[in-house]
Each structure stands twice: as structure tokens, then as C-alpha cells.
Amino acid sequence: AQSVTQLGSHVSVSEGALVLLRCNYSSSVPPYLFWYVQYPNQGLQLLLKYTSAATLVKGINGFEAEFKKSETSFHLTKPSAHMSDAAEYFCAVTNTNAGKSTFGDGTTLTVKP
Amino acid sequence: DGGITQSPKYLFRKEGQNVTLSCEQNLNHDAMYWYRQDPGQGLRLIYYSQIVNDFQKGDIAEGYSVSREKKESFPLTVTSAQKNPTAFYLCASRLRGDNEQFFGPGTRLTVL
Numbered sequence: 284a285q286s287v288t289q290l291g292s293h294v295s296v297s298e299g300a301l302v303l304l305r306c307n308y309s310s311s312v313p314p315y316l317f318w319y320v321q322y323p324n325q326g327l328q329l330l331l332k333y334t335s336a337a338t339l340v341k342g343i344n345g346f347e348a349e350f351k352k353s354e355t356s357f358h359l360t361k362p363s364a365h366m367s368d369a370a371e372y373f374c375a376v377t378n379t380n381a382g383k384s385t386f387g388d389g390t391t392l393t394v395k396p
Numbered sequence: 397d398g399g400i401t402q403s404p405k406y407l408f409r410k411e412g413q414n415v416t417l418s419c420e421q422n423l424n425h426d427a428m429y430w431y432r433q434d435p436g437q438g439l440r441l442i443y444y445s446q447i448v449n450d451f452q453k454g455d456i457a458e459g460y461s462v463s464r465e466k467k468e469s470f471p472l473t474v475t476s477a478q479k480n481p482t483a484f485y486l487c488a489s490r491l492r493g494d495n496e497q498f499f500g501p502g503t504r505l506t507v508l
Contacts, residue, residue, distance in 0.1 A: 287438075292436065315495040317496070319499075324405075324484075324502065324504065325501055325502065326400075326402075326486055326499035326500050326501045326502050327439075327486065327488075327499040328499070329496060329498075332495075332496060334495065373438060373439070377495045377497075382427050382444075382446070382490045382494075382495060382497070383441065383444065383454075384439075384441075384497060386431075386438035386439040387438050388436065388437055388438045389436075389437075389438055
């Protein structure tokens with residue numbers, strides 16, 4: 284069984300401030316973890332993924348995430364928020380057997396000027 | 397360009413009517429998925445298919461049906477048995493041996 288919890292359904296930051304979106308997971312097998320971004324009325328776009336290589340994963344648009352097994356966490360960060368980062372973000376864990384993914388409920392990021 | 401297409405972008409139907417949502421991919425991916433997204437909720441898996449002519453129920457399959465007659469196509473039918481069909485529907489695909497899913501642009505279904 285696998286599950287994902289995203290802490291905070293809404294996060295608001297000022298432009299230029301640090302972005303931190305939290306994700307905790309549970310998985311009975313070594314997980315594959317993903318962060319996706321979704322803009323209104325669009326599909327999901329992959330930001331980054333952890334597949335058991337380096338624990339610090341760098342993605343697109345300046346985002347990165349660190350896999351911490353002891354904390355079962357995969358938090359997403361960006362040093363300096365930009366207005367274009369305003370969107371909904373989803374964390375997901377994948378079961379390798381069927382490629383089935385379980386998604387968190389999402390976090391809406393608002394960036395204030 | 398390779399990718400996943402979903403049509404139409406917006407769909408309106410009267411209550412009690414069946415409706416079919418299209419999903420096509422030219423990525424040569426083996427597996428395909430249908431998700432439902434409601435406001436404030438994550439994606440919930442409806443059906444998935446790992447090979448042609450085979451598919452499995454996801455977490456919320458009741459009131460939906462699918463077919464996988466071709467590798468590149470995975471249409472979803474929302475039947476009149478689905479009690480609350482208004483939602484945003486997302487199709488995804490995955491290459492065998494990889495764990496990343498690629499998503500289409502989605503179809504917003506509104507039942508009046």
C-alpha cells in the first residue's frame with residue numbers, strides 16, 4: 284500500500300521568497316517519487332522525480348527536492364519565487380509493479396508581488 | 397511532435413446520457429491511465445491498461461467503462477450510472493520499464 288500527504292492545501296509567498304511545499308509518503312517498497320505542476324485547466328507537467336539515485340533532485344524552473352528516507356519526506360523547494368510559479372503542485376508515489384501512482388491532494392501556491 | 401491528445405477540451409452533456417472521452421498517444425507507450433480530478437482533491441485512478449486488450453479497474457471505476465483495442469488509444473465512457481460525473485478528466489501514458497507518467501491536457505466534463 285502507498286499513500287501521500289501534502290501538508291498545507293494553500294501556501295502563499297512573496298515574490299523572491301523561499302518556496303517550500305511539503306510531501307510525506309508511505310510505501311511498502313522503495314518508492315519512486317514525483318512532483319508535478321498544474322496550471323488551470325491543463326494537464327500535469329513533471330517538475331522532477333526521485334528514482335533511487337541522488338537524494339537531492341533538481342528539476343525544471345529552479346525547483347529541487349530532497350528525499351529523506353528517515354523522515355519519509357520529499358519536500359519541494361525553490362530559493363526565490365517568481366510570479367509564474369503560481370499554480371497547483373502535486374506530489375506522487377509510484378508502485379513499480381503496475382506503474383500505478385498515488386497522488387496527494389495538491390498544494391496551491393500563490394505568489395504575491 | 398509526440399504527445400497525448402484528449403478531445404474535446406470541454407464537454408457538456410445532459411443527465412442520463414452516456415459520453416465518451418477520447419485519449420490518443422503517439423509516444424509508443426505501453427500503459428495508459430484515466431484519472432478524475434475534483435476541486436481540492438488529488439487525482440483518483442479510474443481505469444488503467446498495461447497492454448492492448450487488457451485493462452484493470454482503479455479506485456473509482458463504478459459508472460465508467462474503457463476499451464483498449466489499439467496501443468495508441470484508450471477511450472473512456474462515462475455512463476449514466478455515474479452519479480456525479482462533472483469533473484476534470486486526465487489521461488496519462490507510460491513506457492514499460494519507466495515510472496514516469498505523461499499527461500494529456502484534460503477534458504472538462506459538465507453534466508447539466
